[in-house]
Structures are given as C-alpha cells and as structure tokens.
Amino acid sequence: MSRLAHNAFGLPRGVLGRIAGWIMSRGNADMERAIVDALPLSPDTHVLEVGFGPGVGLRLLAERCPAGRVAGADPSPVMVRQARRRVPSGVELVEAGVSDLPWPDGTFDAVVSCNNIMLWPDLPADLREVTRVLRPGGWLGIAVHAWALRKSTWPDAVTDAELLDRLTARLGAAGLAVQRRQAAPRGRHVALYVTATRDPVPGAVPG
Template sequence: MISAQFARPRGLLGRLVGRTMARKNAQLTRRVVAALQLTGGETVVEFGSGPGVGLRLLAEALPAGRVIGVEPSSVMRAQATARLRRIAGRVELIDATAETVTLPAGSVDAVCAVNNVQLWQPLPASLANVVRLLRPGGRFALGVTEHAVRPDGGSVGRAFDDELMPCLREAGLTGLTATWEPGGNGRELLIEGQAG
C-alpha cells in the first residue's frame, strides 16, 4: 500500500516517495525551521527528518550549532546523506524514532518535525520522550499537512490540532499556538511551543 511508504519508506518506491516528500513539504519545512527562531549556536533535533530538506535548512541556520536527524528509514537516511554531503560533518543522523531516541535529557535547545507526529506510536510516550530532551524553555515546532498519512492509511484532516494540542500540553509543553495556512500540500498546520 502506497500510504505505508509515507510512514516508513523502503525500496525503490520509498526512494520515489522521498523525492515527493522533499518537494511537497518544502514550504512547510521552511515555516517549521523559521518558527524555532534560531540564533546560530543551538543544538536542534529534527524527528522524522526524511530526505534531509529540513536538516539542510537547520545546518544553514546553525553555523556554530549541532544538527541531529532522527530517522528510522534507511532509504530516507541515504537520501539525507546524499543531500547533505557538502556539510556532512555538521549533521548527525540517528536510526531511531521519537519513542526510542536515547539522547541525554535536557541536552537540546529545540526540536522539530514535519508530517510525522501522527505516526508516533504510542503518541503519549513518544511526546514525553521528545520533551524530555529539551532544556527548560527549549523551542518546539512541528508541521503537519492535512494530507499527512496516519498509521491506518487515512489522512489527518483539517481538525488535527484539536486532537493533538491536549497531548502536547500533557507532555509538558507550554505557550502552544496552532496555525493553519494554505501551502504546497494543501492546508498546513504549524504548532509552536516550548518546554515548561
């Protein structure tokens, strides 16, 4: 099923899906990175970093910082490695998920994700683990398009923020805002917040 490829790309079809994601999610990825309000020396983790578009933008915004991509798909890690070859020494790729990543608590200034929070299973434990990484006041930004694929093959739709915001508050994020805007892949949701 094609929707499964968007959840965890693999094989030839996965490589094609990665190219599609890079193109369709570019505008939303730029919004998410801009929302982090980076100053240049932070440590930032992108979850579900996919083909590396966001990682490249983060590396450009962090000339003195550290960029970490957390990505469980070997196909996506390979595409990201190719996309980042000129700045390979400035970006670290980790084979993990939001639930399984084991970076030290309080070691990260900001985290972000584009079109994958709806796949984090189980969501409460994954969110808790992500928030655990943030320093107090650390920034959080994620983007989701209305067409983002859910584990059951459906899409998130235009009311996903109503479902997600209570989970984010429960995980310990504060100052949360949710904004829908038209974008390159239908309506796009940007959620911003910070660690309490």
C-alpha cells in the same frame, strides 16, 4: 492512508522508499521552511529533527545553526542515505524512531517535526520522549497536513480548529506549552503549524 502509502512514507525502503524520498524532498520543502522559520533559532542552537526524511529540513537547520549541533533521527535507512547526500558532513544522523531517541535528557534547544506526527506509534508517549530530550524552555515545532492528522489520529475532528485543540491538549499533557498555532491554506489542503515550549510544570495543559 493506505497500507502501501504508510509503508512507503512512514518507513521508506527499497525502490518505493527512494521514490517516496524524491516526492517528499519536493512536496514538503515549503512546510519545512515555514516551521524552521517559526522557531527562535540562533547560530549556536542545538537542534534535532525527528523523521527528517530526505534531509531538506536538516539542510535548512544546518544553514541556520552553523555553530550549533544539528542532529536527525529517522527509522528508515533509505532516508538516512538520502539525507547524508544532502546535508553537511557535520550533521549527526541516526537510524532511530521517535519512540526511543538515543540522546540524554535536555540535549537540545529545539526539536522539529514536519509531516510525520501522524505516523508516530504512540503520540502521547512519543511527545513525552521528545520533551525529555528538550532542555527546560526548549522549543518544539510541528508542521502537519490537517487531512493526514485527521485520517490517522482524530477522524471525528470536523474542523481544523478541533484538530489544533486536541494537539494542544496532547502537547500540554506531555509538558509542552503551546506558544503559537495556525491553520494555513496549502493548495487544495490545509497545513497545521504549532510551536510549543517545554513547560517547567510537567502535565500542565495550556488554556
């Protein structure tokens, strides 16, 4: 990923940030819906989306959880403004990165990430931070393009299965037990979808 693309999509600002938000709102919509559909959400679920971008996924979560708590964290003020125009007024938006989430331990029943884990500053530490804000038994749903994760994190992973194996191990080290994982064709690319639950034994790696 070029430095220009990383800046525009990782921390959108100014005109390029607004353009990036427009692109993400259209380009990520199907992946947002797929990972939201993969989680066992109910009307009163407390759910957080990290790196919510223009707010497409947050709007879906607000529709699924009308009696719950829907919150989002994104480090970009441009994305916060774009999302605010897209989501209901009751959705809680904060300008914050995944490395320092401003909620107490065990706040959420579920956390969602779509197309941004490849941009997290420290994947092992950031997964532990996500685990911290999940209640015991809570769910994490991750969607990400295989090419983006390979380029940013594991360039030596030849196959999509290897990427899923490595992500599974990282999740396990953070106290998350993978429940389902899938590599699905998406146009000319492949999207990876993983759901995991907070493991009651921190550090356990799923088999």
